[in-house]
Amino acid sequence: MAAARIQRWAIILSAYDYHITYRRSEEHGNADGLSRIPLPETIDDGTKTITASLNALICEHLEEAPLSAKQTSKATRKDTELSLLHRYIQLGWPTEIPENFRVFHRKKDELSVEQGCVLWGTRVVVPEKMRRVVLKEIHDEHPGIVKKTIARQYVWWPNIDMDVEKVCKRCETCQLEQCMPRHVPLHPWEFPGGVWRRIHMDFAGPFMSHMFMIVVDAYSKWLEVFKMSQITSAATITRLKRLFAAQGVPEQIVTDNATTFMSDEFQLFMKRNGILHTTGAPKHPATNGLAERCIATFKAGMKKLAKEILSVEDKISHFLLRYRTTPNGTTGESPADLT
Structure with a gap:
């Protein structure tokens, strides 16, 4: 709608001749304020219908989001590994670190708890039961293995890259559409020791x-x-x-x-x-x-x-x-x- 409005004004103003005069910034006053005045509300039923539909679509998409702080917090408390990690972050780490917690211990200075969710920096540490849902959302439009770069910006768990790659490799659509692998350099033939060998x-x-x-x-x-x-x-x-x-x-x-x-x-x-x-x-x-x-x-x-x-x-x-x-x-x- 904004583009159409601009185009309409461009057609109207094209009928005039302009003489441009340079003026210093101090002399402009508040002329720029006119561009910041809110536009009057349109009484166009079609526009309102479209706007309402867009808002409804956004709300509907958000309602189907696979993650929420409440759901993640609840799943974290039920997760054997993350519930213990939650306690370590708040009460302190033990002297002897179990083998499966060493990957978390290396990041202990970057781990925190917010609304009952474990965070590594700004990334949510996803409980095991929710990882399949997250992977499905990540792979929803078949973006390929490159999507793991985007996934790492928001969520994390040990071996997340490997899990994303497995999903891509098991996806028939991705396998059919993937690019041909790069040519591997051929192993040269050994030079024979004599003639006609x-x-x-x-x-x-x-x-x-x-x-x-x-x-x-x-x-x-x-x-x-x-x-x-x-x-x-x-x-x-x-x-x-x-x-x-x-x-x-x-x-x-x-x-x-x-x-x-x-x-x-x-x-x-x-x-x-x-x-x-x-x-x-x-x-x-x-x-x-x-x-x-x-x-x-x-x-x-x-x-x-x-x-x-x-x-x-x-x-x-x-x-x-x-x-x-x-x-x-x-x-x-x-x-x-x-x-």
Whole structure:
């Protein structure tokens, strides 16, 4: 209503031209008093109805408040722990402090009693039977764990933060709407002690209308690229047999959880050759980061050769020659020198 009144006066006054003259404060007199004169009571039934409704809403909300000094005082007297704490505050603390009272004893200089309620500073120490009601009120609009900061301004009891967190974690609505957790730094792979002990594998494509199998040695960064007409387990095993005939059988192979690598046929091939097969976390390709980086390097290199009039196999050969003879940023040596 106030905003509408101001807007109405702004429209009325916009019809006038103003000449503003500076005047010192001593010459103002009590002109500012006009802005402090109470407005006349409105005889608008609609306004009165709205005001009455607002007042009734506020009173209704206050009547449903979960805490009152009378209720808290009554619950404090019935609470085994707080009733004893109430006596300690008023009559003095014993020489030997029980284990469950040490958390209160550390705050003894800040504890007080007001209207039968135990206070820590300006915060009410809530009896155990009323804590569930308080937690429900705190979590009424699903504010999340951050609400515990606001809760600590008014109420307190031992482990209040833990209780607020438990309520949030058990709330299905909060769990569905919560933000994704921050990414945890990946544990780096241990650097192998020699060439061709651990290799990383993955498929790239469809790229340039083909699928490619990427194999990289973790020690020397030696890269192998095979154009695949199909990426079945049988076709993959056939390529690996030819590769192992040239380079030797590795001790460990790291792949993702693709069906090709998880099939019984591929697992049996690993077992028969005594190879430890390690897979990354599902839907987290970064766990096989070496293969992912080599795929990106391979694609970038092939795109640079896009204008060359060469077959795909010849482009792969040109790329591998340049890659294998270039010093690697991690090892400082070219893959050809370390193999």
